[in-house]
Amino acid sequence: MRTSALGLAAVLLAASMPFAARAALITHVRSLTVPDTSTGICTNKASIWQSAELLFPQFDPAMGTLTGIRIFFDVKLVTPAKLVWDNERDESRTGRYSIRTGYKVVGPHVTPSWHYYYAWNWYETLAQDSDGDPDFIGSDSLTQVTTTAGRMNKKAPGPSSFAGYQGTGTVALRFRKKTYSDYPDPEKKWNFALRFDHTGETTGTVSLRYEYVPEPTTLVSWAGLFGMGLIGLSWRGRKGK
Protein backbone atom coordinates (compact mmCIF):
# COMPACT_ATOMS: atom_id res chain seq x y z
CA MET A 1 0.00 0.00 0.00
CA ARG A 2 2.80 2.37 0.90
CA THR A 3 4.66 1.51 -2.30
CA SER A 4 1.61 2.16 -4.46
CA ALA A 5 0.89 5.45 -2.67
CA LEU A 6 4.47 6.58 -3.27
CA GLY A 7 4.21 5.58 -6.91
CA LEU A 8 0.93 7.45 -7.34
CA ALA A 9 2.32 10.61 -5.74
CA ALA A 10 5.44 10.43 -7.91
CA VAL A 11 3.37 10.06 -11.08
CA LEU A 12 1.10 12.97 -10.13
CA LEU A 13 4.05 15.17 -9.20
CA ALA A 14 5.86 14.34 -12.43
CA ALA A 15 2.71 15.05 -14.41
CA SER A 16 2.30 18.40 -12.70
CA MET A 17 5.80 19.62 -13.55
CA PRO A 18 5.44 20.06 -17.30
CA PHE A 19 2.08 21.71 -16.64
CA ALA A 20 3.62 24.23 -14.26
CA ALA A 21 6.59 24.87 -16.57
CA ARG A 22 4.47 25.45 -19.67
CA ALA A 23 4.54 28.99 -21.03
CA ALA A 24 1.46 31.09 -20.53
CA LEU A 25 0.25 34.10 -22.52
CA ILE A 26 -1.36 37.41 -21.66
CA THR A 27 -2.51 39.63 -24.51
CA HIS A 28 -3.57 43.23 -24.11
CA VAL A 29 -5.43 44.77 -27.03
CA ARG A 30 -5.89 48.49 -27.64
CA SER A 31 -7.84 50.13 -30.40
CA LEU A 32 -6.05 52.77 -32.36
CA THR A 33 -7.25 55.83 -34.20
CA VAL A 34 -4.96 58.23 -35.99
CA PRO A 35 -7.08 61.04 -37.44
CA ASP A 36 -6.63 62.85 -40.72
CA THR A 37 -3.88 65.41 -40.80
CA SER A 38 -4.12 68.87 -42.23
CA THR A 39 -2.60 69.73 -45.55
CA GLY A 40 1.14 69.68 -45.96
CA ILE A 41 2.99 71.28 -48.85
CA CYS A 42 6.49 70.49 -49.98
CA THR A 43 8.55 70.18 -53.14
CA ASN A 44 9.34 66.95 -55.00
CA LYS A 45 8.83 64.75 -51.98
CA ALA A 46 5.93 64.80 -49.57
CA SER A 47 6.14 63.32 -46.13
CA ILE A 48 3.84 63.58 -43.12
CA TRP A 49 4.22 61.81 -39.81
CA GLN A 50 1.25 61.15 -37.55
CA SER A 51 1.33 59.40 -34.24
CA ALA A 52 -0.78 58.20 -31.33
CA GLU A 53 0.28 56.85 -27.95
CA LEU A 54 -1.22 53.74 -26.42
CA LEU A 55 -0.78 52.62 -22.81
CA PHE A 56 -0.49 48.94 -21.93
CA PRO A 57 -0.16 47.25 -18.52
CA GLN A 58 3.36 46.13 -17.70
CA PHE A 59 4.01 42.48 -16.99
CA ASP A 60 3.89 41.94 -13.22
CA PRO A 61 7.00 39.93 -12.28
CA ALA A 62 5.01 38.34 -9.42
CA MET A 63 3.22 36.29 -12.09
CA GLY A 64 6.33 34.52 -13.26
CA THR A 65 9.31 34.84 -15.57
CA LEU A 66 8.85 36.84 -18.74
CA THR A 67 10.24 34.90 -21.69
CA GLY A 68 8.95 36.75 -24.74
CA ILE A 69 7.15 39.85 -25.99
CA ARG A 70 5.27 40.20 -29.22
CA ILE A 71 3.58 43.20 -30.73
CA PHE A 72 0.85 42.80 -33.30
CA PHE A 73 -0.86 45.50 -35.24
CA ASP A 74 -3.63 45.39 -37.74
CA VAL A 75 -4.53 48.78 -39.20
CA LYS A 76 -5.90 50.37 -42.33
CA LEU A 77 -6.65 53.76 -43.78
CA VAL A 78 -10.41 54.11 -43.42
CA THR A 79 -10.41 57.28 -45.49
CA PRO A 80 -8.05 57.39 -48.45
CA ALA A 81 -4.95 59.49 -48.49
CA LYS A 82 -5.14 62.14 -51.19
CA LEU A 83 -2.16 63.63 -52.94
CA VAL A 84 -2.10 66.45 -55.48
CA TRP A 85 0.88 67.10 -57.73
CA ASP A 86 1.50 70.18 -59.82
CA ASN A 87 4.11 70.14 -62.56
CA GLU A 88 6.45 73.12 -62.39
CA ARG A 89 8.31 72.49 -65.66
CA ASP A 90 7.40 73.56 -69.21
CA GLU A 91 7.48 69.97 -70.34
CA SER A 92 4.95 67.18 -70.08
CA ARG A 93 5.84 63.70 -69.10
CA THR A 94 4.26 60.43 -68.05
CA GLY A 95 5.57 60.01 -64.59
CA ARG A 96 5.67 56.98 -62.36
CA TYR A 97 5.29 57.84 -58.75
CA SER A 98 4.32 56.26 -55.49
CA ILE A 99 2.29 56.94 -52.41
CA ARG A 100 3.54 54.98 -49.45
CA THR A 101 2.49 54.49 -45.91
CA GLY A 102 4.94 53.34 -43.27
CA TYR A 103 3.78 52.07 -39.89
CA LYS A 104 6.06 51.91 -36.92
CA VAL A 105 5.68 51.09 -33.24
CA VAL A 106 8.06 52.84 -30.88
CA GLY A 107 8.52 51.77 -27.27
CA PRO A 108 11.20 50.87 -24.73
CA HIS A 109 14.00 48.96 -26.43
CA VAL A 110 12.11 48.91 -29.69
CA THR A 111 14.23 49.69 -32.71
CA PRO A 112 12.89 50.69 -36.12
CA SER A 113 14.07 47.41 -37.56
CA TRP A 114 11.99 45.59 -34.97
CA HIS A 115 8.63 47.15 -35.69
CA TYR A 116 8.26 48.63 -39.10
CA TYR A 117 5.95 48.00 -41.96
CA TYR A 118 5.47 49.61 -45.35
CA ALA A 119 2.61 49.50 -47.78
CA TRP A 120 2.81 51.37 -51.01
CA ASN A 121 1.04 51.85 -54.30
CA TRP A 122 2.54 52.93 -57.60
CA TYR A 123 0.81 55.12 -60.17
CA GLU A 124 1.62 56.24 -63.68
CA THR A 125 0.02 59.41 -65.03
CA LEU A 126 0.67 62.07 -67.63
CA ALA A 127 1.58 65.46 -66.22
CA GLN A 128 1.02 68.30 -68.69
CA ASP A 129 3.48 71.14 -68.96
CA SER A 130 3.08 73.78 -66.34
CA ASP A 131 0.24 76.25 -66.64
CA GLY A 132 1.87 78.63 -64.21
CA ASP A 133 0.03 79.55 -61.06
CA PRO A 134 -2.10 78.56 -59.34
CA ASP A 135 -0.71 75.33 -58.02
CA PHE A 136 -2.77 72.21 -57.55
CA ILE A 137 -5.39 73.02 -60.16
CA GLY A 138 -5.31 73.00 -63.94
CA SER A 139 -4.11 70.55 -66.60
CA ASP A 140 -0.67 70.28 -64.99
CA SER A 141 -2.13 68.89 -61.79
CA LEU A 142 -2.54 65.26 -60.87
CA THR A 143 -4.75 64.02 -58.10
CA GLN A 144 -4.39 60.56 -56.67
CA VAL A 145 -6.18 58.89 -53.81
CA THR A 146 -4.94 55.71 -52.24
CA THR A 147 -5.66 53.33 -49.41
CA THR A 148 -3.23 51.16 -47.54
CA ALA A 149 -3.46 48.52 -44.86
CA GLY A 150 -0.83 47.04 -42.63
CA ARG A 151 -0.50 43.90 -40.53
CA MET A 152 2.50 43.06 -38.47
CA ASN A 153 3.57 40.52 -35.87
CA LYS A 154 6.99 41.10 -34.38
CA LYS A 155 8.93 39.55 -31.53
CA ALA A 156 11.22 41.38 -29.14
CA PRO A 157 14.87 40.49 -29.77
CA GLY A 158 15.49 39.03 -26.31
CA PRO A 159 15.50 39.46 -22.53
CA SER A 160 17.72 42.54 -22.79
CA SER A 161 14.74 44.34 -24.28
CA PHE A 162 12.23 43.38 -21.55
CA ALA A 163 13.17 45.96 -18.93
CA GLY A 164 10.66 48.66 -19.79
CA TYR A 165 7.84 46.14 -19.95
CA GLN A 166 8.12 44.73 -16.44
CA GLY A 167 6.58 46.22 -13.32
CA THR A 168 3.14 47.06 -11.99
CA GLY A 169 2.58 50.23 -13.99
CA THR A 170 2.10 50.91 -17.66
CA VAL A 171 4.30 50.93 -20.72
CA ALA A 172 3.68 53.45 -23.49
CA LEU A 173 3.89 52.39 -27.10
CA ARG A 174 3.81 55.11 -29.70
CA PHE A 175 2.32 54.16 -33.02
CA ARG A 176 3.63 56.23 -35.90
CA LYS A 177 2.38 56.45 -39.43
CA LYS A 178 4.31 58.10 -42.23
CA THR A 179 2.54 58.89 -45.46
CA TYR A 180 4.80 60.07 -48.21
CA SER A 181 5.32 60.15 -51.92
CA ASP A 182 8.14 60.53 -54.37
CA TYR A 183 9.03 59.51 -57.91
CA PRO A 184 12.04 58.02 -59.63
CA ASP A 185 13.92 60.94 -61.17
CA PRO A 186 17.50 59.83 -61.83
CA GLU A 187 18.04 62.61 -64.39
CA LYS A 188 16.84 65.29 -61.96
CA LYS A 189 14.59 66.66 -64.69
CA TRP A 190 11.43 67.15 -62.74
CA ASN A 191 10.06 69.63 -60.35
CA PHE A 192 6.72 69.11 -58.74
CA ALA A 193 4.85 70.92 -56.07
CA LEU A 194 3.14 68.35 -53.89
CA ARG A 195 0.31 68.60 -51.48
CA PHE A 196 -1.32 66.06 -49.23
CA ASP A 197 -4.89 67.19 -48.85
CA HIS A 198 -5.01 64.78 -45.97
CA THR A 199 -3.30 61.56 -45.19
CA GLY A 200 -6.33 59.51 -44.31
CA GLU A 201 -7.73 58.35 -41.01
CA THR A 202 -6.19 55.15 -39.68
CA THR A 203 -7.99 52.76 -37.35
CA GLY A 204 -7.23 49.30 -36.12
CA THR A 205 -5.76 47.50 -33.15
CA VAL A 206 -2.38 47.17 -31.54
CA SER A 207 -1.79 44.18 -29.25
CA LEU A 208 1.00 43.52 -26.78
CA ARG A 209 1.48 39.90 -25.80
CA TYR A 210 3.56 38.65 -22.90
CA GLU A 211 4.85 35.08 -22.93
CA TYR A 212 5.90 33.84 -19.51
CA VAL A 213 6.50 30.84 -17.31
CA PRO A 214 4.20 31.01 -14.26
CA GLU A 215 5.77 31.34 -10.83
CA PRO A 216 6.87 27.99 -9.39
CA THR A 217 4.54 28.67 -6.42
CA THR A 218 2.01 26.71 -8.47
CA LEU A 219 4.36 23.75 -8.57
CA VAL A 220 5.26 24.10 -4.88
CA SER A 221 1.62 24.14 -3.79
CA TRP A 222 0.79 21.10 -5.92
CA ALA A 223 3.84 19.29 -4.60
CA GLY A 224 2.73 20.21 -1.07
CA LEU A 225 -0.73 18.78 -1.69
CA PHE A 226 0.71 15.58 -3.12
CA GLY A 227 3.06 15.36 -0.16
CA MET A 228 0.13 15.65 2.23
CA GLY A 229 -1.77 13.01 0.25
CA LEU A 230 1.23 10.73 0.41
CA ILE A 231 1.40 11.12 4.19
CA GLY A 232 -2.31 10.40 4.51
CA LEU A 233 -2.18 7.32 2.32
CA SER A 234 0.86 6.01 4.16
CA TRP A 235 -0.84 6.56 7.50
CA ARG A 236 -3.95 4.70 6.35
CA GLY A 237 -1.72 1.99 4.93
CA ARG A 238 -0.08 1.46 8.30
CA LYS A 239 -3.41 1.57 10.13
CA GLY A 240 -4.86 -1.09 7.83
CA LYS A 241 -2.02 -3.55 8.55
Ligand SMILES: [Ca+2]
Ligand atom coordinates in the same frame (compact mmCIF):
# COMPACT_ATOMS: atom_id res chain seq x y z
CA1 LIG B 1 2.43 74.25 -62.34
Ligand SMILES: [Ca+2]
Ligand atom coordinates in the same frame (compact mmCIF):
# COMPACT_ATOMS: atom_id res chain seq x y z
CA1 LIG C 1 -1.35 74.37 -62.01
